[in-house]
Amino acid sequence: MKTILEIKDLHASVNGKEILKGINLTMNEGEVHAVMGPNGSGKSTLSSVLVGNPAFEVTKGSVLFYGKDLLALSPEERSHEGLFLSFQYPVEIPGVSMVNFMRTAVNEQRKYRGLSALTAAEFLKLMREKRAVVELDNKLANRSVNEGFSGGEKKRNEIFQMAMLEPRLSILDETDSGLDIDALRIVADGVNKLKTPQTSCIVITHYQRLLDYIKPDVVHVLYKGRIVKTAGAELALELEQRGYDWIKEEVGG
């Protein structure tokens, strides 16, 4: 088994307040890991730190991604290396069309990998193919990035971008929040269609319902900035039934 992500004793803080207090996590190629935990346990901070959001400061620890020192790379280099975040709250960028935005993103990635830029025709063909993965309307693809999109459309748009950029590791940060059952199915189907034996996924969620569609190999429980429990898919079901209190008691919180 090939190890693709190795997080060791990761500490991180925001505005001087320590949120992550020593995360250890190892992922193998092709795996799906779920990260669960009560509000404020540090789930979103973990995803932000992995993609290099400068609002968070790493104070200790290391992260290896396909053997590279991830923390030494800029956010855009991490993206080019194949790391993708489906944002919990995708931002609107008025005036920038999805087409222009994605074309820049795809061609920057190709440049990083020593490939020539796609022609307009090639690019539009790629857009058409990938749009189908999440049933994204052509009208949305022609609008400004996320502007005026509904909550569900924004999340679908995230998975559409994931399809375009073909990451090796995707982090889905509460992608299920705010989705009705139909939208949830479309998004989850999209993620599953994109899954190959070489691509891996971290699913951050509060609920079992997304994990009914995207089956995790490993489930972690994050609490007070540490991973306090790691087990198989059955752990998520147990959390769904029993809540987090028993875990809090176990760790003495």
Next chain:
Amino acid sequence: MEYNSKESNKYIKKIANAQYKYGFSTDIDTDIIPKGLNEATIRLISSKKEEPEWLLDFRLRAFRHWETMQMPTWAHLNIPTIDYQSISYYADPTRKKDTPKSIDEIDPELLQTFDKLGIPLHERMALSGMAVDAVMDSVSVKTTFKETLMEKGIIFCSFSEAVREHPDLIRKYVGSVVGYRDNFFAALNSAVFSDGSFVYVPKGVCCPMELSTYFRINARNTGQFERTLIVADDDSYVSYLEGCTAPQRDENQLHAAIVEIIVHDRAEVKYSTVQNWYPGDAEGRGGVYNFVTKRGHCRGEASKLSWTQVETGSAITWKYPSCILSGNDSSAEFYSVAVTNNRQQADTGTKMIHIGRNTRSTIVSKGISAGQSQNSYRGLVRVTEKADGARNYSQCDSLLLGDRCGAHTFPYMDVHNDTAIVEHEATTSKISEEQLFYCNQRGIKTEDAVGLIVNGYAREVLNKLPMEFAVEAQKLLSVSLEGSVG
């Protein structure tokens, strides 16, 4: 947030290092008259241009009026005292009596200069579908495609040539839209103006190519005071473009121009400007003072005038391309992108004066401020008593990059007719760190992300420019804001 300040510092540094692409100067023998401004200066300019008596009179009246005036102080600008006696008011890099008849008579240095600016003056190499009048300092160097245009009866030549060849037209129209009493800089220009372009499109003629004037300041310690006059006769159409650059110098240079446009019945004029005078360095040293009066008069019924401007240069800009809508059913547009960076200051906007019935005007202004610059929109919409059914829509947006710059909006409305509908919308936005990070996560560098956002923001205006210009303007916006970092 830390991210914000860290990123914007880096960003501001990059901006400060941005190179002005057109900062070179040409070493060429130039006939420059002594510094200073008095009646003798005016007479000297007029005699050098071999002008008729009536034009000298016009200049002298303007000069005497200017002497009674004070520089306006109402703009949101901090203008250092200008010593009008320390400027030379006429510089001729061609040193020949007449405009050269053929390209072979032009000094190769001059041709090279315009080549370097991307304005080839050989017609066979010229930009397709575009006729150019190239003006350096006080003199028109060459006007291309003049003969081709003449076949359709279109007059396109330097203002000086028009005074000689078409005196009746000049006498009829010059000063009819912007009188010399209009304002301080209009009076100054009327006294000392040198070359600009003259365009006359006869009745029923649709001008088959874009007409353009490229203004270049080269000589030191001189000012440029060009005068442009465009007349579109009944049922005609013309699209006119104006571009400007200047060398990088430590001292400030004055540019005070007048543009007058007359639009007759059912005629249409599109006037586009890409203003890229030297803006000064990061500390605010040097740069051009751009004090310009531009005004069109929609005299005819259902006449149309459209102003589009992309303003990226100049240390200080004071400019309000305006329109008097006196013809019934006439309409006017003003589309503007004004970028200020470093220590640049801009106070720019428009005036729409509705006089005729069912007149319409649209104002779309997009200000972009970065560095420690100050960027103001100032606009007046006036609807007079008789302007039944007048309609105006104004939209003024400001985009701030960083937190040391300023954006200001001064909309004035003066409505004297109850049937008029006047709408004004304004927004101020800032590029947020979340937007930039979202782009970063998708593999887009911060500078490229800013470029995408700025061009998206300005798109509505850029779309109004003719194709070749739109591409240039888009690049210019990126260079002005992002710095030429690889």
